Amino acid sequence: MPEFDLIVLGGGTGNLVASAAAEDGLDVALVERDRLGGTCLNRGCNPSKQLIHRANVAETVRTAGSVGVEATLESIDFERIVDDVREEIDADAEAKAAAAREHDRVTFYQGEGRFVDERTVVVGDEDGETERLTAETVVLAGGSRPVVPDAIAGTEETAFLTSDEALWLSERPDRLVIVGGGYVAVELAHFFGEMGADVTIVGHGAVLLDREDADVAERLTEAYRERHDLRLGYTVTEIAGDGTDKRVTAEDADGAEIEVTGDRILLATGRRPNTESWNVSAAGIETDEEGFVETDEYLRTSAEGVYAIGDIAGNYMFKHSGDKEAEYAVENAVRGRGEPVEYPGMAHAVFGSPEVAGLGATEDDLDGDYEIGRCRYDETALGSALDDHGGFAKALVAPDGAVLGCHVVGPEASTMIHEVSTAVAAGADASTIAETIHVHPAISEVVQGAFRDVRDVAPTGF
Missing domain, CATH: 3.50.50.60 (FAD/NAD(P)-binding domain)
Known part of the structure; x- marks a missing residue:
């Protein structure tokens, strides 16, 4: 039975842990049933946003007439669009697998893995062969999958997509x-x-x-x-x-x-964690009522020597939060440091049309005293040219100036939220954001406008 210093289960966010541990000199087993890169690379964030970029281009052409530019969308080669994205994603996944296989400290097992005992995993390959692996430390980055609700009749008989x-x-x-x-x-x-x-x-x-x-x-x-x-x-x-x-x-x-x-x-x-497929109960790993692996502030599970990160742990279900947890897993599981995980300025975005982005509390989350600042896109020079959806930024601020939340709907919301995320992570308050000199007429003035509105720090003119 092969023994390793570390077993990493899941090749998405877990890939980051396996790579760092190997560079630190540990002998690592990396187990992934599908392709390296996980959901985000192969069937989530990366391909969807590349496809959505094409949708944004089509939308720009379709709506060009609203700003006096005459343009016609002659055709859309749907098959080529999908094939181009698939080719790029496949190349990225294959490059990751090649790098893992070539690393002399990593053994890459591409097959189904499941716990059979404490820190012991059985892996099966496509030929049905199995191998039993063990290690003193395990990082579970087992991901999630789309939910198919039991309450919907007909899912067994009717073809559908996830x-x-x-x-x-x-x-x-x-x-x-x-x-x-x-x-x-x-x-x-x-x-x-x-x-x-x-x-x-x-x-x-x-x-x-x-x-x-x-x-x-x-x-x-x-x-x-x-x-x-x-x-x-x-x-x-x-x-x-x-x-x-x-x-x-x-x-x-x-x-x-x-x-x-x-x-x-x-x-x-929605999505659900892949806890059953990893058979976590065999390792003594406790889960909550929704099936997420329970972790403490150091990402330790209830099983000694086992840590959990990413979607399967359910702290946040974002790739960027999972990547942050991977950093903590390297420090705690690999290097033995006791670093409690923190998520300063954790933001998220939805890449629809219009885009949506936010961080912190929503207004419905809040009780007690708080102030609201707003700024519409059309109240700024560049924003008025870009937005026809009635977009805006909204700041939620405590009486002492602490940023409780910020929410944006409109063009480039996914980019603009980062100035608030960075400010919150750095300990800045609402007045600092409002008073920071912004390039004029950059679209980020929409966010600044919301904080200026709530803090009343600058003259607005007539």
Whole structure:
């Protein structure tokens, strides 16, 4: 039975830990059932955002007339778009695998792995051969997968997509029904809509992105209602049909039923941790009621010598938070330092149209005294030229100036949130952001405007 200094389970975020540990001189086993890079590289963040970039280009051409530029979108080569992205993603994944195989301190096991005892894992390859591995330290970076709700009838008999498959379609559907109203639904509705599909979204919430600040979610929903068929406030009960005649049945809180049809159905109803497939109970690893591995402030699990990071731990389900946890796992699991994990200025973004970004508390999260600052894009010089969705930035600030939250909906929101994220991580308050000299007329003045509004630190003129 091979013994290692460290076993890393999962080749997405875990790949960062395995690489750093090997560079530190440890003998490392890296176990991944699929390709290195995990969900983000192979079927998540990276390909989706590359595809969405193409959607943004198409949208720019379609809307050019609104600013006096006459342009015509002659055609969209959907198959080429997907193939180009696939080729780049495949090359990145293969390069990671080659680097892992060539490292003399890393043994890369590409196959199904599962715990069979404390810090002991059995790995099976594609030929059915198994090998038993053990180590004094294990880092579990086992990821997550799309949820297929048991409450929806017909999933066994009816073909449907999850985000895993939707990114790699060779042919664009003419009519796409998306079940769900979160970030996957919002992003893929934008992509397929700009590719030319008619998109219907069936969601249980009153708005899309209902975990975002309410004002932001309402603005995003209004924009999507202009371009897509939104059926909100409905719970899907059944999917049915075959070929290009598929049906989604849903009902509202009063039991009123609707039926929508499409060529394809995309279930975008959340993600769940891969704890069962890793058989974590065999290692004495405790999970919460939703199946996430429970960790302490050092990312240690209930099993001695086992740490957990990324989606499977459920602290945040972002690639960038998982990467930060990988840094702490290297310090704690590999180097033996007791560094409590912190997430200063943790932000997130949704790459729809318009973009959404935020950090900290939403207004619904807050109790007690706080102040609100707002600035619309059209209140700034460049923002007025870029935005036609009624976009804005919103700052939530404590009486002492501490930044409680910041939320943006509009062009480049995913970039603009970083000035607030950096400021919060550095310990700056709202006045510092408001008083920092911004390039004029950069779009970041929208964020500055929200903090100026709440702190009242500068003259505004007539």
